[in-house]
Amino acid sequence: xxxxxxxxxxxxxxxxxxxxxxxxxxxxxxxxxxxxxxxxxxxxxxxxxxxxxxxxxxxxxxxxxxxxxxxxxxxxxxxxxxxxxxxxxxxxxxxxxxxxxxxxxxxxxxxxxxxxxxxxxxxxxxxxxxxxxxxxxxxxxxxxxxxxxxxxxxxxxxxxxxxxxxxxxxxxxxxxxxxxxxxxxxxxxxxxxxxxxxxxxxxxxxxxxxxxxxxxxxxxxxxxxxxxxxxxxxxxxxxxxxxxxxxxxxxxxxxxxxxxxxxxxxxxxxxxxxxxxxxxxxxxxxxxxxxxxxxxxxxxxxxxxxxxxxxxxxxxxxxxxxxxxxxxxxxxxxxxxxxxxxxxxxxxxxxxxxxxxx
Ligand SMILES: NC(=O)c1ccc[n+]([C@@H]2O[C@H](COP(=O)([O-])OP(=O)(O)OC[C@H]3O[C@@H](n4cnc5c(N)ncnc54)[C@H](O)[C@@H]3O)[C@@H](O)[C@H]2O)c1
Numbered sequence: 001x002x003x004x005x006x007x008x009x010x011x012x013x014x015x016x017x018x019x020x021x022x023x024x025x026x027x028x029x030x031x032x033x034x035x036x037x038x039x040x041x042x043x044x045x046x047x048x049x050x051x052x053x054x055x056x057x058x059x060x061x062x063x064x065x066x067x068x069x070x071x072x073x074x075x076x077x078x079x080x081x082x083x084x085x086x087x088x089x090x091x092x093x094x095x096x097x098x099x100x101x102x103x104x105x106x107x108x109x110x111x112x113x114x115x116x117x118x119x120x121x122x123x124x125x126x127x128x129x130x131x132x133x134x135x136x137x138x139x140x141x142x143x144x145x146x147x148x149x150x151x152x153x154x155x156x157x158x159x160x161x162x163x164x165x166x167x168x169x170x171x172x173x174x175x176x177x178x179x180x181x182x183x184x185x186x187x188x189x190x191x192x193x194x195x196x197x198x199x200x201x202x203x204x205x206x207x208x209x210x211x212x213x214x215x216x217x218x219x220x221x222x223x224x225x226x227x228x229x230x231x232x233x234x235x236x237x238x239x240x241x242x243x244x245x246x247x248x249x250x251x252x253x254x255x256x257x258x259x260x261x262x263x264x265x266x267x268x269x270x271x272x273x274x275x276x277x278x279x280x281x282x283x284x285x286x287x288x289x290x291x292x293x294x295x296x297x298x299x300x301x302x303x304x305x306x307x308x309x310x311x312x313x314x315x316x317x318x319x320x321x322x323x324x325x326x327x328x329x330x331x332x333x334x335x336x337x338x339x340x341x342x343x344x345x346x347x348x349x350x351x352x353x354x355x356x357x358x
Contacts, residue, residue, distance in 0.1 A: 008030065031064050087134075138253055146274060150163065155320060158272075224285070272324060
């Protein structure tokens with residue numbers, strides 16, 4: 001086990017992508033568990049998906065801040081690709097810990113809209129690295145992705161595997177983030193940790209992801225398409241497990257050490273955070289259907305078979321994702337453990353409340 005060397009208490013933490021799915025959940029967890037703390041969130045509130053969900057997440061944060069002692073919350077609406085803005089944010093708030101979750105996510109969208117991936121994921125991340133270089137931080141934690149494994153044949157996916165064959169621009173930007181962070185860690189001794197998240201899901205999640213998109217289609221009576229004829233496996237990871245992992249990692253910055261050459265050994269690490277229990281897509285759809293019925297999102301006599309179609313694999317997709325999380329377990333004594341049924345149940349209940357109870 002690693003001994004934590006960063007305390008979040010009495011510190012300023014910058015979370016980019018704070019109105020995003022994982023970002024907002026991380027901010028809420030920090031508000032609930034650390035006091036006093038100053039949290040600064042930044043997000044450009046782009047309309048890649050329904051902005052009202054981002055607004056809802058920010059509202060939830062505001063409500064929590066209002067009833068919690070010892071928490072200061074500042075939200076900056078803007079882009080991490082805006083260098084003067086990022087420099088200003090770092091100068092003004094001097095964050096001790098930075099968690100970069102802002103990015104253009106989504107594999108398929110990167111095929112039709114590559115520009116925004118370069119802007120947010122490469123230029124934006126570069127701006128964060130530069131700001132960390134000029135304003136000393138205790139730890140930079142950033143989101144990478146399981147997509148860096150491409151069509152890795154060996155499972156489970158380990159951070160020791162070679163990941164030089166991305167099959168989407170999104171994956172290439174995430175792998176680039178790891179490489180850029182490595183260079184900055186080496187050159188400027190910036191402690192950095194990259195986290196490869198595996199298919200994150202949960203309440204108020206991302207509408208572009210299968211479980212949410214399927215639900216949106218089914219309630220309209222539309223047909224859902226199940227890729228690769230259902231022969232796909234995904235390591236679905238519940239958002240609370242991701243947040244717990246991120247929080248533990250934030251408190252353990254890779255140690256700064258000097259090499260024999262008198263130069264810093266890069267204080268740099270990368271971990272997988274996944275459930276380590278891949279589920280077949282068809283089983284996942286069955287569980288989702290059952291939970292949507294039981295939450296009252298869909299009627300009990302809903303004919304699922306009439307609303308699903310098995311289709312071929314899509315460009316950029318991979319047949320399986322499966323995280324080897326042994327390093328996370330060894331270093332942090334933590335392993336995601338929320339079952340898919342429980343996680344989808346929480347999602348279905350939230351969906352009912354958010355969309356159907358007004
Ligand atoms: N959800 C997953 O399954 C998953 C899996 C692997 C990696 N990730 C990564 O985790 C991070 C968070 O993902 P998420 O699922 O919460 O996605 P999300 O899209 O809900 O959150 C990202 C947030 O960043 C904001 N954003 C995008 N570009 C920005 C920019 N240039 N400047 C400021 N804000 C910007 C968006 O408005 C959004 O609110 C991302 O880096 C994503 O690539 C997510």
